Amino acid sequence: MLRSNLLIPVAICALAGQAIAQDTIGTDSLPSVSSERPYSPNADRDFPTMALFGDTHVHSALSADAGGGGTTLMPRDMYRFARGGQVNSNTGQPVKLPRPFDFYMLTEHTDGMGVITDIMRGAPNIMADEQGKMFHDEFAKGGDAAKQASIDLIAQFSQGTLSEALLYQPGSAGYDNTWKDLVQAAEEFNEPHVFTAMIAYEWTSLVAGNNLHRNVIFRDGPKRALQVSPFLMAPPKGSPDPRDLWKWMQTYEDKTGGDVLAIPHNPNLSNGIMFAPNDTFRDGAEFDPEYLKTRAQWEKLVEIGQTKGDSETHPLLSPTDEFADYESWDWANLDVSEAKTPEMLPFEYVRSVLQKGLAFEQAKGTNPFKLGFVGGSDIHTGLTTQDDDNFFGAFTWMEPSATRATSVAKGNDDLGIDYKGWQYATPGPTAVWATENTRAGVFDALERREVYATTGPRITVRFFGGDYTAGDLKNRDLARIGYANGVPMGGDLKAIDTAPAFLVYALRDPIGANLDRIQIIKGWTLSDGSTQEKVYDVVWSGDRLPGADGKLPPVGNTVDLNIPSWTNDIGKADLATVWVDPDFDPSQHAFYYARVIEIPTPRWTAYDAVKFDVDMPVEVKLITQERAYTSPIWYSPKG
Incomplete structure (x- = not known):
């Protein structure tokens, strides 16, 4: 009780620059404070949130x-x-x-x-x-x-x-x-x-x-x-x-x-x-x-x-x-x-x-x-x-x-x-x-490229490249880990000899559809100056497994065009993973960006069909899979 009663006067005295008499409160009645890192995870935070x-x-x-x-x-x-x-x-x-x-x-x-x-x-x-x-x-x-x-x-x-x-x-x-x-x-x-x-x-x-x-x-x-x-x-x-x-x-x-x-x-x-x-x-x-x-x-x-x-x-x-x-x-x-x-x-x-x-x-x-x-x-x-x-x-x-x-x-x-x-x-x-x-x-966010685009929904996406492990996903403060151990979307990886890891996580639009999957798209150069690309499915909803061709099966479709609407019975509200490039070559220039895919939802033309009671021609698309694209992270080799 003594400590809680004295918190306010101590604070006031400290702000006023006044000394506190040693016999008023003993030093052993105050908790010790670590000089290494504040207890509050939000103290001294300087990254964008x-x-x-x-x-x-x-x-x-x-x-x-x-x-x-x-x-x-x-x-x-x-x-x-x-x-x-x-x-x-x-x-x-x-x-x-x-x-x-x-x-x-x-x-x-x-x-x-x-x-x-x-x-x-x-x-x-x-x-x-x-x-x-x-x-x-x-x-x-x-x-x-x-x-x-x-x-x-x-x-x-x-x-x-x-x-x-x-x-x-x-x-x-x-x-x-x-x-x-x-x-x-x-x-x-x-x-x-x-x-x-x-x-x-x-x-x-x-x-x-x-x-x-x-x-x-x-x-x-x-x-x-x-x-x-x-x-x-x-x-x-x-x-x-x-x-x-x-x-x-x-x-x-x-x-x-x-x-x-x-x-x-x-x-x-x-x-x-x-x-x-x-x-x-x-x-x-x-x-x-x-x-x-x-x-x-x-x-x-x-x-x-x-x-x-x-x-x-x-x-x-x-x-x-x-x-x-x-x-x-x-x-x-x-x-x-x-x-x-x-x-x-x-x-x-x-x-x-x-x-x-x-x-x-x-x-x-x-x-x-x-x-x-x-x-x-x-x-x-x-x-x-x-x-x-x-x-x-x-x-x-x-x-x-x-x-x-x-x-x-x-x-x-x-x-x-x-x-x-x-x-x-x-x-x-x-x-x-x-x-x-x-x-x-x-x-400033635009200028440093720490930005991303979506096709409509307000999906929240973080994407980092650097030194991460699967164990990092157990920590809920992933942004702090992302900035501490690497660079965010729009950044440059340092030249390294070992394959970089990428930390990516996404949260669906709060009033939108669940997420189907997150993919990482890689592009790179060969020694003769030609270029290559590859799409990796890195995390997805449900218990699907890639087929013999390496492709992940579709997530399914809950769209009802008669309403039109959909249900979030498939997909997942959030997805996260740490992915390490299995094809990394430290001598090659490369970029990586994340693509987040939603489950299928009705396109605007489907809403028009119901609201105006019209039969759309067969070529008119009525279902879509909205998405988000993060800015890339680039890698350049030494020298």
Whole structure:
């Protein structure tokens, strides 16, 4: 009793800097304290403990290809929605998220910023331009006419035939006022430790319809961000060459003392040039050392998936991977002006690109494709809806209706290509492991690549490489062990002679489906510079055993398409293991990342079929297996 009664006065005296008389309390009445490690496992903890979920790529009505197609939601509407508020969609339907985002990045297109509002209202300078008046008249009709006008606008911009009157430049009132308002809106809704509104934009580079977009993300607030204007594609102030974007980024940091990074757009619309093996803007010349170094400096991440499909890998690139054909989007470039060919695929699917990065490192000493993974939505409705039962589409014409799944989205009759609404995917979030929910906390996680992407669910995943044993799994504080004995996702393993161990564990989305399995994907180089890949099932639910072919049997399927719904009678809520690479060669460059697979669940098209009582055509996918992709961990040999 004596000790407990004296705790408060002792604390007060100590805080006040007052001495405690020896005869007031004896030293033997206080517990001894170890100087080696605090009793509290949370004391002196300096590693990130917060898994924050957000969107790194989304558009409001201020982007021409959104506002022109009927989107009316503006930046402040979007932030209210992202924070959990209910809004009316562009077609007047009430919509709300099941839970708010932790962070949000509104990435309006740079080129034409501010022009769509002038087109819609028929500003005098727009109506004086033949093309401008035509777009105003078509957009004003709404419906299919506005949708087609939006497609035409994208196509003409892609091919360089858009009128200069519609390419607002920094220095014009329309452009500058729009940028200032975007920055101000982010500042109004940014609430440190509660909701982070990052300042960002999308650099809208296109080469003959091939997508080279990058999302540019600021660590900073308005004081620094407003010292510059976004970098454009269109001349005279812009350029489609990424080298010029990187120069702009260096100039920004030199001028303001700020920090900025660029995230390449989901590369499956680039027709092979987003990660081309040579310089598209130098007549296919070999990359020089400065290019390799500069790209590695500014582009540490890639958007691995979004509403326009998944870019992890492709069945033609990974024929032995039974999960490779996931939401594939492989028929053309952005404006459907050029068909996709198999030769393009290795340069626009991330697993293959990572392998090519290893080959560059082996041959040139620098890996320009050392990329962590983020998710994005690229939604043009102002509504990031990532749940299959709450999907409001990629564009306004795709908001919930009985016909949206079977409506033609875009096509090219001359090439015999078209695709329909059902082929869009529900997009997934970016998850960051952060120390705090602030602009600095989110940005720093992105910059060190301690991030991962999911296809929708908020799966929690940790992935470490280093020195671990199976006995470590008995400890519930796995993160502390992970950081103490190795590196997290996005990190680099030290050169070693013995095979590295990987500690991976995942927890299902609390309101989602159970987990089927965790896989580790490895890519590596051979001595001749060629590359290999392999998928390892490292831990799974149930008592399944791999077959003679080494493949794990499917987990099963509890989906009831009549409801639609599923049950968690199969799978497991969490999975964890320590895995040691059985094929490790210390002389080979390698990367490893984890892929977490859920049990089957209904796809958004299944919910549409029930809600609108429609029979979907046989080619429409109704069941999905959502997943998460961690950023890789890299290994480089000695020397």
